[in-house]
Amino acid sequence: MSSPNEQSCPVCGVKIVSMIGGDRVLFSVGPPGTRAVLWQRVCKHTNKPGCINLDGSAR
Numbered sequence: 001m002s003s004p005n006e007q008s009c010p011v012c013g014v015k016i017v018s019m020i021g022g023d024r025v026l027f028s029v030g031p032p033g034t035r036a037v038l039w040q041r042v043c044k045h046t047n048k049p050g051c052i053n054l055d056g057s058a059r
């Protein structure tokens with residue numbers, strides 16, 4: 001059984017794990033962060049369809 005709450009963003013190449021209290025984002029490099037951090041660091045610049053974190057400000 002792998003984690004059912006784990007998603008990966010095919011565009012940004014990060015994993016997002018749903019956790020109580022907020023999602024945890026696992027970057028390929030560096031310490032884990034939040035969706036907001038992912039948005040600031042990656043998705044904001046990527047801005048492609050297929051990114052699962054396009055609504056960075058909405059959550």
Ligand SMILES: [Zn+2]
Nearest residue numbers: 009012043051
């Ligand atoms: Zn993304």
